[in-house]
Amino acid sequence: MHGSAERRPNNKRRSEAMPLDTLPFPKSGLPGFASAPRKLRLVARHQNTSDTVTFTFHSLEGPVLHLPGQAIALDLPMNGGVATRTFTIASAPLGAQELSVTVKAAETGHATRWMHDNLAVGSEITARGPFGRFSLAARHGRPVLLIGGGSGFTPMMSMLRWLHARGETLDVVVVQVARRVEDLLFEDELAQIARDMPGLRLFEVVTAPAAGEVWRGYRGRPNRAMLRAMVADASRREVYCCGPEGFLGTVRQCLLAEGLPHQHFHTESFGASKPVASPAPIGKGVSNGHRVTLRGRSFEIAEGELLSTALAAQHIRVPTGCNAGQCGTCKLRLSEGSVDMQQDGGLSEQDVASGYILACCSRVTGPISIEDPV
Template sequence: MTAMTPTLAFWTDDEPLECVSFLPETPDVVTFTFQAPSGALFRFKPGQFITLELSVPGGPLHRTYTISSSPSRPTSLTITVKAQDGSIGTRWMLDNLRPGVRLRATGPGGTFSHVNYPSDKYLFISAGSGITPMMSMTTYMYDAGRDPDVVFINCARRPSEIIFRQRLEHMASRITGIELAWVVGQTDRYQPWTGYRGRFNQLLLGLAAPDYLEREVFCCGPESFMTSVREALAGLGFDMDRYHQESFHAPVGDTGAVPDDVTLDQEIKAQIAFTASGLTVECAETETLLAAARSAGIVIPSGCTFGVCGTCKIKKTAGQVHMVHNGGITDDDIADGYILACCSNPIGKVAVEV
């Protein structure tokens, strides 16, 4: 008899994720590991993100997190989160998310991945929890068994706050081609430090990666940090078509202004038919579909709320909307009739499958 080859099942967001472990990394930073209750494997591109639905007091909250594990290790999926001042969702996770808890999740999504931009040489620049997509991509390269060519620059306030430091140093010690450069603002007491000190700048870039002009650059971190990286590279004549960044914050200088070709009017009313809910609501053109849905008591999962994460993608079946997004939806999705509810304004009569 011919042996049957088992069919591999891959996780989809129809199934919840179950937390199976959590690991404190640095102060207020924890890595949570998830598995699919069915045993399904995970398939995604290194550097992509997922959106979790968190049951915080006051109702479900959707938050988007980069996957810190690699698809080369598909039996589990990890996210590494840092609780910022005033954070609600991440703080809830640190206090309440424990093994056995199941969460609804959507994704994966995003195009911030080195596999989308093939190159012989890469430069990863990150700060704080922005290291997570770089960890996923570096692990993916390490697991391939070939020697990559990656310069990995990470900036932190102090050495004790460098996330994944030991894991990255272990990988760098096992193969050639992973060069690490740690940059800290200050040292830890009674802990000698021989790495770089100060802020990211052009001089530091030249010291850590002398051949930066030959590399594909990926950057992730606070918006002000990424601005300084962009300005440093542009000032040195870097080809900015080879620069890629990931951000879940509103773009710097974004005023929310509508392009000149469309003028939305607060006084003009639009009509939205939420066909799956059986509701039709009236709102101003200046109100987004997401805001109109919330006012009507209709839940559309959302994350960033300004068109980056893609969590609020819905199918438009009729009518016209004005959508100004920041990369959270592909041209193919738009051609298939999908829109992002958080950054789409209805014009006239519109129908959506919600």
């Protein structure tokens, strides 16, 4: 139902509703669900938009326990070898054996394009998870703002589906930002949720409507004036935001300028904080450093420095996920030398025996040569 900037709910209330304090989650902090490998079988796929598909998997090893907003790492058996990619779980954490991920096939995303072209009902893959601290399960009594840009709306949908399934009457504002009208996700389901949740206000923003698209709602990139018009009381809310880096930065800056305390602005993080890297001049020596060779390049990094931090400093891109040694996304093959690796289940015993390491939890202790995984 395009052209409506805001969807207002009715006052329908379901009898099975449960208050938040009945959750098995503590009111402060997050519970820890063990991250473990599991086998998944694809049982359904749904084409959301021209370049976005929702894949629904059945866990062959029991219920999938996770928090709304957490992620899972999928091992994709591509022709060139297994590629591990981390995706936010889009389905609500209801203790079922099914989970879904909604995946946009980016123009340069070889793994996501492979998923679209090759994963069919009946396909089986391995996965690890859950990961991440990005969840409103640790909400501390404040009203909520969920705002997602592009495929970054996926964790918002997990949180919203969870609240809806529980029949919550929370004061929730949801903002979905998409490039075109046809890129808006979960349109029919969002309309139903808005009808069922009396405390929900839903807004949609289209940044660049295509010629001929009918759109009477908010348009253009979110700015302070637009956000104030939609959520005048944003400064009193617990805000969860996910999307491209530039989108995150803009939303954060606007909301902090509106008076939101920084501790109430949350962005997606699959594990520990990502390393902050200060680029070092290529070819310059590093005191007490060790030489690292990768992709035909050679440079020095400091003794004990995390490999992921060093690679980022050299502008060498390696896929990342949890940054905690759990998901296996940043896997590389060590061909020469050794590292001090403190992984937490991201590699199998076979992976380790084959010389694989994880960049996020490996510290260089001597000269090394590394390669991309086969």
